[in-house]
Amino acid sequence: MAKKKSFQINHSLASGLEETITAAQSYSGELRVDVIPLKKIDLDPANPRDLAVTPQDLFHGLSKEDVFFQRKNEEITSLQSMANSIQEQGIINPILVYKYGEHYRLVAGERRTLASILAGKSDIQAKILDGKPSELKLSLLQWIENIERSDLSLWEKLRNLNKIISAYADIENKSLEHVTVTELSRLIGCTKPYAMSYKAVLTADEDIKQLIFENKIKNLEKAAVLASITSAETKQQAIHACLMGMPLKKLKVLAEHGKKERTLSLNHLPVHRGRQARAVNFGSTKNMQVAKLIIESVLHNKTLSYLAPYFKEANLNNYQSITSTFKNLIKKLEELNE
Amino acid sequence: MAKIIVNATHKGGEGKTTNSIMLAEYAAIILGLKTLIIDMDPQANFSGRYIPMEYDPAYKGGKIPSLHPDFEPDKDVGWDGRSSIANIFYGEEVIPYPTAIKNLELLPAHSIKLQEAEAVTKNEVLEKVHLQLKRFLELEDVKNSYEIIIIDTPPSKGPLTIAAIKAATHLVIPAQMEQFSIEGIYGMLQLWKQETYCRAKDNPLNLVGILPNQFRDINLHKSFKEDLSQRKGISDYLMPHFIKKRAIYTEILVENANPKSIFELSTKDVARIEYESACRYIMEKVMAHG
Numbered sequence: 001m002a003k004k005k006s007f008q009i010n011h012s013l014a015s016g017l018e019e020t021i022t023a024a025q026s027y028s029g030e031l032r033v034d035v036i037p038l039k040k041i042d043l044d045p046a047n048p049r050d051l052a053v054t055p056q057d058l059f060h061g062l063s064k065e066d067v068f069f070q071r072k073n074e075e076i077t078s079l080q081s082m083a084n085s086i087q088e089q090g091i092i093n094p095i096l097v098y099k100y101g102e103h104y105r106l107v108a109g110e111r112r113t114l115a116s117i118l119a120g121k122s123d124i125q126a127k128i129l130d131g132k133p134s135e136l137k138l139s140l141l142q143w144i145e146n147i148e149r150s151d152l153s154l155w156e157k158l159r160n161l162n163k164i165i166s167a168y169a170d171i172e173n174k175s176l177e178h179v180t181v182t183e184l185s186r187l188i189g190c191t192k193p194y195a196m197s198y199k200a201v202l203t204a205d206e207d208i209k210q211l212i213f214e215n216k217i218k219n220l221e222k223a224a225v226l227a228s229i230t231s232a233e234t235k236q237q238a239i240h241a242c243l244m245g246m247p248l249k250k251l252k253v254l255a256e257h258g259k260k261e262r263t264l265s266l267n268h269l270p271v272h273r274g275r276q277a278r279a280v281n282f283g284s285t286k287n288m289q290v291a292k293l294i295i296e297s298v299l300h301n302k303t304l305s306y307l308a309p310y311f312k313e314a315n316l317n318n319y320q321s322i323t324s325t326f327k328n329l330i331k332k333l334e335e336l337n338e
Numbered sequence: 339m340a341k342i343i344v345n346a347t348h349k350g351g352e353g354k355t356t357n358s359i360m361l362a363e364y365a366a367i368i369l370g371l372k373t374l375i376i377d378m379d380p381q382a383n384f385s386g387r388y389i390p391m392e393y394d395p396a397y398k399g400g401k402i403p404s405l406h407p408d409f410e411p412d413k414d415v416g417w418d419g420r421s422s423i424a425n426i427f428y429g430e431e432v433i434p435y436p437t438a439i440k441n442l443e444l445l446p447a448h449s450i451k452l453q454e455a456e457a458v459t460k461n462e463v464l465e466k467v468h469l470q471l472k473r474f475l476e477l478e479d480v481k482n483s484y485e486i487i488i489i490d491t492p493p494s495k496g497p498l499t500i501a502a503i504k505a506a507t508h509l510v511i512p513a514q515m516e517q518f519s520i521e522g523i524y525g526m527l528q529l530w531k532q533e534t535y536c537r538a539k540d541n542p543l544n545l546v547g548i549l550p551n552q553f554r555d556i557n558l559h560k561s562f563k564e565d566l567s568q569r570k571g572i573s574d575y576l577m578p579h580f581i582k583k584r585a586i587y588t589e590i591l592v593e594n595a596n597p598k599s600i601f602e603l604s605t606k607d608v609a610r611i612e613y614e615s616a617c618r619y620i621m622e623k624v625m626a627h628g
Contacts, residue, residue, distance in 0.1 A: 007561040024531035029539040
């Protein structure tokens with residue numbers, strides 16, 4: 001009997017597709033860069049500042065009467081080298097502002113803005129948000145902007161993520177540990193397995209975090225495997241193996257099999273090759289006695305006595321008839337066990 | 339403003355070029371729109387369908403466009419008589435070629451020049467390559483000369499594909515319902531997502547959808563398509579049409595083929611009905627957006 005083949009798109013790939021689409025929809029336009037006039041940029045009065053000098057000082061010149069004259073003058077001098085480089089190459093990273101009436105208010109990039117004014121520019125590249133961003137929104141923006149950057153270390157990513165989760169937990173009024181993997185994957189627009197890895201690493205022991213901090217562990221999945229190990233002994237072995245460059249697949253096996261590590265070989269990998277099994281194969285035998293024994297045991301089973309009438313005539317003296325009897329037997333059992 | 343459709347996926351053999359051809363001919367022949375087609379693929383197959391391409395004497399296997407019909411060697415000093423879309427990356431003038439089809443003009447590929455642009459790695463230059471096609475298509479002259487622009491891309495996620503995506507208003511992803519192809523869709527969606535993040539809300543890159551292509555009546559293709567259509571989120575972007583694997587779609591590409599276009603077939607022909615409905619679906623979506 002031909003088996004009907006059945007296929008399914010790999011689960012993580014399919015959810016990856018879904019999550020990508022959702023993320024694209026929810027953050028559409030968030031990283032848009034525009035050029036805006038410097039004159040329209042105001043400082044946000046609610047934001048704490050390091051500098052005393054204001055854009056107005058630079059546009060109109062410093063007044064000697066100003067109580068901060070000395071300090072502002074020093075600040076301007078310190079901005080000069082940045083201004084020089086802006087004159088030559090412009091700014092590399094756009095500043096971040098939000099719309100405030102006809103004007104824009106600064107979220108990030110105060111020094112870049114001031115130096116651009118100092119360089120005599122009239123406009124500047126900026127990312128424009130619709131309104132004042134919350135703490136959560138800011139860290140999320142940072143996240144989606146940075147996620148594609150390969151020069152960011154795992155530690156830096158985790159630090160960003162920690163900020164996001166804290167801000168989110170704050171809003172949701174729950175503790176950090178109670179932020180679920182689903183919430184996390186939705187927040188940062190990544191697949192669930194990925195979010196799961198992040199969560200595992202965020203709650204990892206200090207020794208693992210330290211290694212990530214030192215950039216000795218760079219791979220998220222590996223770090224997650226290490227974080228999942230409960231036995232201290234196995235963990236030490238796994239950390240050592242990881243630092244020696246053991247591939248992820250083997251590291252997983254090591255984490256699961258713990259002590260059997262010495263006898264590790266490919267044979268021990270859980271291998272599922274080929275199509276998924278959808279039926280039981282009872283095998284075959286050349287020994288007719290064995291076959292007869294199996295069939296008769298079933299027929300003599302008291303709870304299956306209803307089967308007997310169907311097999312009264314059964315001939316169990318050659319391979320062919322035994323085989324067909326066995327098939328019939330299975331068929332009957334299937335009918336009655338549907 | 340001209341609508342700009344890009345057919346993209348970084349896996350090869352999915353039907354990007356075929357789909358570009360069908361859309362271009364549907365727009366020009368059936369809808370009678372002023373259509374510009376742009377070939378960003380160094381393989382130059384799209385170009386070769388509409389104008390004669392020559393082997394590049396300087397670069398074995400590469401192709402260059404033939405001499406422009408308007409080229410007058412005596413008058414046009416300082417021009418070698420050929421023009422390709424690659425010129426935009428070298429600050430050179432670009433002159434579209436007329437084709438045998440009314441309303442249809444072509445900016446052909448130039449293998450080596452495109453490959454050089456694709457191979458750029460320095461960050462400052464890379465940014466220029468990424469934005470160059472967009473800047474070119476935003477020129478008043480270009481914008482006002484066409485109603486629809488169709489871009490064919492190379493099978494990569496490199497600078498040329500990114501340039502096309504940055505320039506486009508609409509994205510179409512043709513894909514077979516097979517493992518590697520679905521992975522290809524995933525890769526393209528990443529580009530779309532990144533681009534969507536960066537676009538102004540009033541100028542989005544609209545994802546028209548995934549067009550199941552080279553579809554065969556086999557369990558794998560049926561199950562994968564069914565699977566995608568069952569998933570919330572994806573189903574909105576899976577086109578309600580699909581293209582079967584048929585000989586006619588490759589036969590029309592042969593030199594001196596007859597018919598040369600599926601739009602020369604009878605309106606009752608199943609292949610024409612099939613592809614024309616897909617084209618109609620895409621173009622209706624494209625023309626409907628702002």
